[in-house]
Amino acid sequence: MTVAIGVILPTSTPDPEHPILGDVRASARLAEALGLESVWTSDHLIASAPILDSTVTVATAAAVTDRIRVGFNVMLLALRPVAWAAKQIAALQHVSGNRIVLGVGTGNPAHGDIGWRAAGVAFDGRGARTDEALAVLPDLVTGKPATLSDGLEVTLSPGAELPPILVAGNGDRARRRAAAHADGWIVLRPEPGEIPAARAHLRELAERYGRPVPAITVVAPELPTDVTAAADRLAEYAAAGVERVVLAPSGPDWERDYTFAAELVRR
Template structure:
């Protein structure tokens, strides 16, 4: 099983050094979060906390994940990066194809595209995208981005997006993997149908086991059971060697961890302490 470092809510000036240290320690990837802005009043519950509140405030630092991948990729050579997850619904797929292709080329095909819909109506509406029919639009967005990233002259004529023949060069020299997020059955169907993997928000082990079983059923239904598939998780109740062994046995291929939180170091803690936490975790679990 691989280990990925989650860098959500960390000061931006620490990110390149954390990426370098994670690479030196043998971590597989960096998971890049996405948050467009903090709205003072939220009209919908955040879906991954018991009371619907957000785990951050207006002063919490965020960085565009594609820019972060390029910046951290420039100071590393082996470690990979993936968005976890980028909210597609509030964005334009043609522009995103340009950005994703650029990042993949600049950092040597070390980029994976983790995608979700987005939970906040404000992020859609204030960025000029409708909240209605968001799931169907995201399905088309994934088709559009994959089509353009495949290279060559392409066109698309769908319900929501329509363009005549165009080409973006250079195309990535290897396919960019798509990891699909979401815990609902609709999201799991999308992940099984079009994804190269599924990526979780915070989840408990028993729920995770059920999701993995459902994904296996759905991948069989879509005739994709024999294809390689990643299961990336943020499991909140399995830790340590025994816990990680349980996750691997359950079918998890990639565990996202934040070692400095395990050591009681806050997100705004000093860089050197976080680097030491990365080294300590690697000594214990990566070898």
């Protein structure tokens, strides 16, 4: 089994002292030219460091590329009305030629709740609201009649092809949500040895829901700086059953990081 390699676009960073806000157009073009599988962006209204709007970033990356997949890592569905989110996702599918990958999460508590309060949305209960949104999202995106949580029936037009949905989170709740609603599970910085048990849990949950086992995407793994050692590490993830690895920028020099990722693809 081989592992696909994607990269995070330079639109944010966990470190507020060293924000990474690079050229989205140039970085997306370079990632595609280097043969990488996908580019990704984060999503928050207010985070612990400067961050660009995710939907604008995804649209920009899609507009300047032709082949590479463009993903949300991850969209906070509970932060916005699900019908608006579905409208944006469907439009992005149309303008990108069906290259969107929709990662979904509930929000990292490390960023606090100020962005949620600014949006007029309760921070508590976001997991339950995410489940409610995921239940109706496929019909909304594809243009079928959907009943919202308040009982309103709506149909969005034009519909679009439903993108792959990936649910993010390292815990049991996220795996349950992925098994119930998604095509994949996103996990942050696991060791390769942690993957088999998590994969077995996903398989058990998927059987319970009568759905396929979600594929696994690993984000921001700790890799050696030596390319041969890093390739060996990725081989461990692949052997454990990981489908995709998404590498995060190590700093503002994203060109160097993307070139390193491309060398891993060649290895």
